Amino acid sequence: MLRQVADGVLIHESEFCQSNAVVVHGPAGVLLIDPGVHDHEMAGLANDLRELGQPVAAGFSTHPHWDHLLWHAGLGSAPRYGTARCAAAVRDELSDAGWKARIAEWIPPDIVEQISWDLFGLMTGLPAETARIPWDGPQVRIVEHQAHAPGHAALLIEERGVLVAGDMLSDVLIPMLDLDDTADPIEDYLAGLRVLEGAADGVDVLVPGHGSVGGADQVRARIDQDRAYVTALRDDAHALSDPRVGPSAAHGWEWVGGVHERQLQGLAQRTERDGTPG
């Protein structure tokens, strides 16, 4: 169930939206990035790690969206990190007494049933500008940028040639802009892509938060594809041609077209409200 994608780096793919949990081996346990969604899947992951004799030494959430903030008791009580902005957004969300119901509204009912909220979002924000995840395994560089969600971070495991992209650079999901938390979601997203581009040299394995793992050739290709999508949103959405939207969407991902439509509406509403594009 765990699949090796690089030396000492394994992934577990969830049934939910092809979510990828990433396991990085260290000398005294593993770093676990975005552990998963279904409770039974995380229990299985905990079992696998136990059988390998690998406790979880640290956790990390790439961004403050529900599908990246879950945890299972069997994974233990290691510190779970995120960027300072990510942790602040989670804290905000959990300070509302009705948080569970509010988040659950976004989740298909059959999935909600398979989720445990017990250890949801219990994380430690790393001080702003923290360069690396504090743990004793391979160095993991935090590549933070303001795209998709507040405090979104990709992770670069340089010595393994792996870039964990969070919810960017997916082959199945279009760039989903953060329309609520930023003054200029389109330009922020493009800036985020430039940050990823700057970190992409020497990357052999790209692991998106959702979708297929890509090889070296995919890094540049997906950055270009995401940039073309976002640029089209800015300049001329009618000219958009993206394989992830419309009849060419992957099987099971036809709903991404709806995400695209809602995104267009959201941007149009912002323009009306602010009188400025984007």
Ligand SMILES: [Zn+2]
């Ligand atoms: Zn996600």
